Amino acid sequence: MKRMNGNEKTYEQLKSEWQELKDAEKRIKDQRVELEAQILQQRPIADALLKKPEGSHSFYGLKITTGFNRKFDAPILDKIRHEIPADLWPFKTEYKEIRKGTKYLEDFHPELWEKIRESLELKDKKPTFSISAGKSND
Structure with a gap:
């Protein structure tokens, strides 16, 4: 096993940091998914998706790709x-x-x-x- 020189983090510190980042990642992902749902409900986007429910759409610089798992x-x-x-x-x-x-x-x-x-x-x-x-x- 590699020797620690004082500046390196211990395994427990790395594991703890990993868990903190993993928890933050989940929170941010949940927020992103909620925001995406709100975007899809916006009038011009919802109307476009009704007309063309499968494929790519661009709305003012935001590309949205939709489709189905078949x-x-x-x-x-x-x-x-x-x-x-x-x-x-x-x-x-x-x-x-x-x-x-x-x-x-x-x-x-x-x-x-x-x-x-x-x-x-x-x-x-x-x-x-x-x-x-x-x-x-x-």
């Missing part, structure tokens, strides 16, 4: 897929990992895992921080 029911699509010509079908198959399954192959069927592993690309996740209840030193 989700389709896979079992329903499976039932109707044969009714729509393949060249008009507006969906593609996406492979989503079942981590429990790939872990099982890694551990118990490495020869099969080797075939799949060639298609795997790993990207680092951004670390996340939170305060835990206990005082563990994992």
Whole structure:
């Protein structure tokens, strides 16, 4: 472990500052979200969003992008897929990992895992921080 030279902060000080900033960040985010809701209720903005509910709008230097999160029911699509010509079908198959399954192959069927592993690309996740209840030193 690195020696402290008097000017450096202790772990407890850093943790405390982190928590203060995290709390401030949440308060500021809540205030921003409330302000955004008020902006969206302003007459010219609300009217424009009624006319065009999806896309980008600019209002005196403020750009507002709106849209929808779209989700389709896979079992329903499976039932109707044969009714729509393949060249008009507006969906593609996406492979989503079942981590429990790939872990099982890694551990118990490495020869099969080797075939799949060639298609795997790993990207680092951004670390996340939170305060835990206990005082563990994992």
